Amino acid sequence: MFNLPTAYLLVGLMYLVMPTVAWAVLSGLRSRSAWLWCTGSALFGVGVVLLGLRPHIAEWAAYPLANGLMFLANLVRAQALLYELQRPPWRRQWLLGLGAGFVIGYECLRLGLDEYPTLRFLWSSTTLAATFFYISLLCWQIGRRETSRSAHWVAGTYLAVGSALVLRSLAVVNGVSEPNALFGGWDSLFTIGASLISSVVGSVGFIGIFLERARHNDLATAAERAKRAENERLSAQIAQLDRQRSLGAMSASLGHELNQPLTAILLDAQMGLHGLAQNRLDTAQLHKLLHHIEANTQRASHIIERIRSFIRPVPEQYKPVELGQLVQDVAQLLACEARRCNVEFAFVLPPTAVWVQGDDIQLSQIVLSVYRNAIQAMMGQPEPRQITVTATPVPGWMLLHFCDTGPGLTLEAIAQAGQPFFSTKADGLGLGLSISRTIAERHGGTLEIANHPQGGAQVELKLPAPH
Template sequence: MQPRPLEDAHPRRGGWRSLLWTLPLLLSLVFVAGVLAWVRANELAERELERQTLITDALSTEAQLRSRIAEETALLRRLAAGLAGAQPGVEALAARPELNTGLRRLWLSVTWLDSRNRQIAQLPPQGIANEDGLSLHLSEPVGPEGREGSLVVRYAPSLLLKHGVPWWLSRKYEVQMVDSAELLIASTGELRMPAGPGPSYRVAFSGPLRSSPLTEAAITDAALVLTVREPQPTALKPLALVLIAGFLPLSAVASWLLRRQVRQVLRAESAWRTEAAWRAAMEDSALVGLRARDSEGQVLYVNRTFCDLVGWPAEQLLGRRPPMPYWPPDALEEVAQRNRRTFAGQAPREGYEARWVHRDGHMIEVMVFESPLVDAAGQQIGWMGSIIDITQRKRLEERERRQVETLAHNARLTMLGEVASTLAHELNQPLTAIASYNAGVLNSLQRQGGADPVVLNALQRLGQQAAQAGRVVQRIREFLTRREPQRERCQLGVVISDAVALLSKELSRAKIEMSLRLDPALPAVVADAVLIEQVLINLVRNAADALLTHPEPRHIEVTSRLAGSFVRIDVMDNGPGLQGLGAEALCAPFYSTKSEGMGMGLAICRSIIEAHQGLLDAGEAPGGGARFSFSLPLATTATAEEEDPSHV
C-alpha cells in the first residue's frame, strides 16, 4: 500500500511548507535592504572616522610646528649666549657653530643689532632668498638684559612647514598657514586659498610668529588649515544600484523555480519516508554491526550497533576514508594491506578476524564478513561488511591458554626444584669427601716437614674452595626447599670483593678489565652472604659472557651506593646491551639468550633478592651496554632477631 502524499495527509502542514518558496524572495529583499543600510552606515562611519583623524592630525601638526619653533629658539638662545662678551663683528658671529646649523635648517639670515637697533653684522650678507617672499622672525638679546644688543633670525614659514610637517601628512593633506584675513602665509602645496574640494580643519596657531624684527608683537590670529587632498568617494555608486536592481528579478525567478521543486520534493518525500523508517528500525535492531563503503573505501553507511562497537558516532564516520580512527596505530600498514585485498575482491568468504581500537582506547576483537554492495542497476558500487564482536570469546580462549601454560610452568618448576634438591644432596657427599682427603693430605705433609710452600698454599686454597662449594650447595638446597636464608649482619664490600676474586682469573683470560667503585662508608646489611655472593657471581659471569663477542676494550664495573634505606649494587658492562629487553623478560624461568643456557640463573637470582626484601632490575648502562642492579635493605633494630642464628 502506497502512503498518502504528504500534502494530502497533512493539509495544514503541507500548505505551510508549500509557501517555503517565498522565503528566498523575502530573504533577498531583506538582504538588499540590509546591504543598503550597511553601506550608508559604513559611509557615515568612515566620514566620522575621517573627521576625527583630520582633527587629530591637525592638532598633532600644530604641536610639531610649535616644537620646531621651540628648537629654533633654543638654538638662537645658545648662539646669543656664545656671543655674550665677544667682540661685536662678523668674525665673532661667523665663528659660532650654531650659525651654520641654523642656516642649514630654516634660517634665511642672522642679524646682530646693537642696543640702539643698529646693525653690527649680518650673515649671509644679503641673506638667503625666499621664493615665497614671506618671512618670519625670531629675536634673542645678547648679554645681560640685552646690553650687547640682540640677534634677529629671519626664517621662511614655508620651510617651517616643509621640515616640521611629516611627509606622510604632506601627502595626505595640504597644510596651509593663514592669518585672520584668510591671507595665505605658507603652504605645503601651491600658493592658493585654503578652500578646496576635500574636507578641512582649522586650528589656531598663535605661537611666537613675528612679522617684523623690530617689534615684540606676535601674530596672534594665525591658524593652520589641513585639507584632505583626495576625499573618500560616495559609497552608493550607480553600478551598485544597477546590480541590486538586477538581483531582485533574478531572486523572484529563482523563487518560482524553487516553488516547483519544493512541491515535487514534498510528494517524493512521503513516498520514501515510510520505507526509510522501516529499514532504519530493522538495521538498528540488528545485533551485527553493518558498514557500507564505496570502491575507494569511503564510509557510506553504519548502523547503531557498529557505532556502539567502535565508540564513534555516525556523524564522524560517514564520509571518512582510510585510515579509520578505530584502526590500531601500531598496525596501520597491516590493516591497510588487508583493506586493499578486500577492495580487490580477495576477501575470504568465511570472514577474517581483526583487532580494532575502541574510542576510549581498549582493544576489541571482531569477525568481519565482506560482501559486494550492489545498487539498483545491478552494478557493484562498494562493499557491505558485517561485523561481529568476538572480544569476550577471545578473552575466554586466552584465559584458558594462560591457565594451561601456568599449569605446565608450575609443573616444570616443581620438577626443577626436585632435581636441584636431589643434585644438591648428591653433591654434598663428594664435596665432603674432597674436603676430608684434602685435610688429610695437608696434615700429612705438615707432619713430614720440608713440603713445598706453594703446594701447601694450594692445598689450603683447595680446602677453602671445597668448603665454600659445600656451603653454596647447602644454601641453595635449603633455598629450593623453601627454607629461609641464613641472614646475618655482613658488609657488602667484603662480599663483593670475594665474589670478584673468585672470577679474577677467568676475567683475565677473557681480557676483561674489572673495576670496583665501592662506597667504604656503607652501613651493614642483614643478608645471607653466600647467596648474595652467588648472585654477584652470576651477574658478573653473565656480563663476561656477553663481552666475549664484543671487541676490546672490554670492561665490567661493580658499584655500590646508599639509596635511602637500601644499599644498591650495580653491575655494568660496555657490551651489546639488552636489545630492548626488560627485567621481566630476562628473569622469566627457562628464558636464556645463550644457546647452551638453561634460563634459570637470573630467575634464581631474582628469587634470592626478593627473599631478602630487595629488588632486581635491568636496563641500559649510561655509557652503553647492560646494567643489572639489585638492592638490599639496611640492617635495623627491626631485623635484630633475624641476625640471631637461633632464629634461622
C-alpha cells in the first residue's frame, strides 16, 4: 500500500540531494543566483521532510515551520531568477516579512479557526501555488530571452506543480478530497509526483541554463572572433589595394624618380667605356666613375625596394620603427611629385631618434596618404607651398603633426574627414584617410584632422610610445 509520509520524505530527500549536486557543479562560477537557487531548493526539501514527519514531530514544526520553509524557499528561488533576469532583487526585509506574514496567517487560521480546516489548507496550497506559478513565469522569461530549452523545461515543471496544487485545492473545496496534506487521494499522488519531478528537473534544468549560456557565449565569441579576423583580412586587402592605387597614380612621378639614377648610371658607364677606348682614363677617374655607378645603383635599388615593399601583401610585423627616418623615406618616395608641384618638405625632429612599436609599411601608408592629400590641396595655391612635419615625444605617446600651407578644410569636411567614401576631391574614393585612421587605431593610436591656427590643414598622428 502506498505510504504518503514516506513519499513526502522521498521528495524531501530529493530536494536536498539535487541542489547539493547542482551546487557542486556550479560553485566554481561563484554565481549569487546559483547559490540562492540551491539554498532555496534545500530549504524546500527541509520543509517537505518535516511534512513527511508530521505524525512524529511537534505541531509547530510539522505545520507552520514546514509550510513557512516551503513558502520562503520559493521566494528565495524567485530571487535567484530575478538575478538571472538582471532585475532589481527583493530586499531581504521583504522576503523575511512575506515569510513571517505567511506563517502568521497560517497560524491564525490553524489556531483561531480550527473548526474551518479548509481555509487553512486553501491558504497554504493557493499561496504556494502562486509562488510556483511566479517561478514558472520567470523561468519562461529566461527561456525566451536566452532561447534556453532548460529554462522552458523548468518553467513547465513548476507550472505543473502549481497546477497540481490548484487542482488539489479545487478538490478540497468541492468535497472530493480532504484538507490534509497526508490524505492519500489521487490529488495528493498527483501533487507528490509533480513535486518529485520538479526536484530533479528544477536542479538539472538550472544547471542546464548555465551550460546553455556558456555554449551560446562560446559560439558568440567564436563568431565574433571569426568576424574580427575576416574584417582584419578584408581591411588588409583594402589597404594593400589602396597602396597599389596610390602608387599607380604616382607611376609617372616614380618613373621619373627612377629614371634619374638609371640615366646617371648609363652616362657614367658610357664615359668609362669611351675613356677606356681612348686610353684617357687613369685609375682615380675610373674609381670615381665606378663609385658614381655604385651610388646611383644603390639609389635605384632603394627606390625599387620602397615600391616593392609598399605594394606587396605582407602580414603585420610589429617591430621598433624610427618615425623620423620613416617620414623622410616616404617624402623621398614623393620627391618627384613634390618638385613638380613646387612643394617643399620641412622636418622638425628631435635630436634623438623617435621610436614606436608598429608595422613600418602600414605606418608609411598613413604618412603617404597625408602627404598626397596635402600636395593635392596646395595645387593652385600661392607659394610657398610647404609640408611641415613635427615629431614631439610626450609622456606615454609620440605625436606627429603634418601641417600644410593650403586653404584648409571646411567645417563639414572636418566633421566627415576619415569616414569611408567621403572625399573633397572629385576623383577621390574617400578611403585613404579612413584606412589611415583604422591603421592608427590598430596600433593603439589616433588620427585627428583639423585646421591649423595659422592657416592650412593639420593632421595629428598619435601613437603609443614603447615601454
